[in-house]
Amino acid sequence: MIKGLGQLSTLIKIKVNSTASSALLCVACLNNHAPTGLCVPCLSTLPSNTPACRQCALPLAATAVDLQCGECQVDAPDFHRSYAPWRYQFPVNRLISHYKYHQQRAFGRPLISGFIQHLQNQGCFEAHNRPDLIIPSPMHPQKRRKRGFNQAEDMAEQVARHSGIPWSVNLLQRNRMTVSQSGLKRQQRLANLSNLYQVTGTVPARVAIVDDVITTGATARAIASALCAGGAQDVQVWALARTPAAHD
Ligand SMILES: [Zn+2]
Ligand SMILES: [Zn+2]
Numbered sequence: 406m407i408k409g410l411g412q413l414s415t416l417i418k419i420k421v422n423s424t425a426s427s428a429l430l431c432v433a434c435l436n437n438h439a440p441t442g443l444c445v446p447c448l449s450t451l452p453s454n455t456p457a458c459r460q461c462a463l464p465l466a467a468t469a470v471d472l473q474c475g476e477c478q479v480d481a482p483d484f485h486r487s488y489a490p491w492r493y494q495f496p497v498n499r500l501i502s503h504y505k506y507h508q509q510r511a512f513g514r515p516l517i518s519g520f521i522q523h524l525q526n527q528g529c530f531e532a533h534n535r536p537d538l539i540i541p542s543p544m545h546p547q548k549r550r551k552r553g554f555n556q557a558e559d560m561a562e563q564v565a566r567h568s569g570i571p572w573s574v575n576l577l578q579r580n581r582m583t584v585s586q587s588g589l590k591r592q593q594r595l596a597n598l599s600n601l602y603q604v605t606g607t608v609p610a611r612v613a614i615v616d617d618v619i620t621t622g623a624t625a626r627a628i629a630s631a632l633c634a635g636g637a638q639d640v641q642v643w644a645l646a647r648t649p650a651a652h653d
Pocket of ligand 2: 459477
């Protein structure tokens with residue numbers, strides 16, 4: 406079981422990332438029966454994102470009847486459906502942080518495996534729901550070079566390999582660096598992101614955006630808007646996790 410990912414020692418990280426048997430080790434409890442990187446008990450303790458808004462995956466109260474959040478009802482985004490299997494809470498946030506900022510794929514592997522399973526269970530790869538193209542959320546080239554890694558590209562490549570759906574890193578570009586979104590009010594966030602993304606060719610009718618976390622939904626809104634302006638008619642968002650509303 407997950408006892409304390411927050412206290413994961415350097416020793417454990419080294420062990421998880423380097424030992425010959427690491428392919429079977431659980432990154433949370435070091436149980437050695439974890440082919441995907443998290444053992445069954447640890448995987449089952451991850452915070453499932455249900456119920457959630459069907460359009461933007463915002464976590465909703467357990468008593469929610471209408472599975473659409475207030476914001477989507479009042480100001481619908483250009484994407485019609487989001488899939489995010491977990492809430493961005495402990496220990497999912499820690500696992501993503503290790504994967505994203507430290508490129509420790511051992512921590513991303515169980516999440517991506519569970520994410521692909523979730524998409525499959527939700528029918529995302531079946532003909533009626535299957536996108537023509539998967540597009541990872543782009544990073545500004547300068548940031549990409551500095552970090553040496555875009556987790557959304559890594560995720561998109563793995564989903565594409567599993568599903569057989571093509572993916573592209575070139576069709577959508579990020580034009581400029583932006584000030585951090587955190588601390589900005591909703592209108593400021595949307596203004597900060599306007600015209601940030603630009604398509605470089607014809608966008609197919611059905612597209613899925615892949616990102617690690619949907620934080621406020623502002624980035625997904627801006628990307629979906631650019632894709633629809635470029636010809637997309639049906640945009641979905643596929644993410645590992647969704648951040649709960651600020652008041653939660
Ligand atoms: Zn475990
Ligand atoms: Zn919503």
